[in-house]
Amino acid sequence: MTPRDIEAFFATLQAERPHPQTELEYTSxxxxxxxxxxxxxxxxxxxxxxxxxxxxxxxxxxxxxxxxxxxxxxxxxxxxxxxxxxxxxxxxxxxxxxxxxxxxxxxxxxxxxxxxxxxxxxxxxxxxAFGEPTMAVDTHIFRVANRTGLAPGQTPLQVEQALLRRVPPRYLEDAHHWLILHGRYVCKARAPLCGQCSVAAWCDHARSSRRPAAQRPRRPRSDGR
CATH class of the missing domain: 1.10.340.30 (Hypothetical protein; domain 2)
Structure with missing residues (x-):
């Protein structure tokens, strides 16, 4: 994703969920x-x-x-x-x-x-608990960051560091919640709901899926040709 894509991506997620919260229940x-x-x-x-x-x-x-x-x-x-x-x-x-x-x-x-x-x-x-702009990379965030092109990385730490660099500061405190919830309910592991996705316009996976077959990168054959 380009910086412009990232801004639009998070502005859209913020408009959908202005005050995202963890789904874990706690009182302290x-x-x-x-x-x-x-x-x-x-x-x-x-x-x-x-x-x-x-x-x-x-x-x-x-x-x-x-x-x-x-x-x-x-x-x-x-x-x-x-x-x-x-x-x-x-x-x-x-x-x-x-x-x-x-x-x-x-x-x-x-x-x-x-x-x-x-x-x-x-x-x-x-x-x-303390409102610090950290990024807790679980399986949902790892998948969304790589699939969308937001912050590709081979390990959770690489993805975390990339997200901290790429997410605009004004979105950082809530970004971890938006990404988890998006991965949990829309950008699912086996069958992402691209047709229902509000941020598909800026997602590498969704844009690649919409390309005509002739324009998609060819996968190498098993014999290397």
Whole structure:
């Protein structure tokens, strides 16, 4: 995408969703951290279903620790990888109490030092809880950035860095939400809904699909010719 394309792309997404938000349910920064930690390789719907019951009985580091491993696992067993996530969450709660007085730190290094919290999780917390213009590249953002030509990259970090360079500053705080929601509901992995896409005019994939067959780049044959 050209800079002009990118401006039009995000202006259109902004007009559709002026105030985009995460679909994870939370009422505190700690609940947000827990929900994002649990969301790896799981859907937001599934995480919300589990955390509604969990947060009703334990929504602080102290309360989570009081549940113990078996008690915590009982609340999140419907989530993929729940055993390892429960261990990570308990260890994170201990570190929050030992190092941060029970509060979630507003610092990338401190966040990434928590068990089960990687760069993507830290970016979500920094963006959603603290309003920082970070870019949490999940599978949806990775796909949209590459498919549209917005910010191609071979790894999530490359895509993240490209997005931070290419997205106009006024859109950065909300860009991660717009891209996730667009990837989740429109620019789907197997069957993108290009005919229903409001930003197809600036998308490399959609424009390529509309070209006459004779104008499309030829794919090399298996014999190399």
């Amino acid at each position: 920064v700690f609940e947000l951290l827990v929900a994002v930690l649990l969301s790896a390789q799981a859907t937001d719907v599934g995480v919300n279903r589990a955390t509604r019951g969990l947060f009703a009985v334990a929504n602080t580091p102290e309360a989570i620790l009081a549940l113990g491993l078996e008690g915590l696992q009982a609340h999140i067993r419907t989530i993929g990888l729940y055993r390892s996530k429960a261990r990570h969450l308990l260890a994170t709660c201990r570190l929050l109490l030992e190092r941060h007085g029970g509060a979630v730190p507003r610092n990338r290094d401190a966040l990434e030092a928590l068990p089960g919290v990687g760069r993507k999780t830290a970016n979500v917390v920094l963006n959603v």
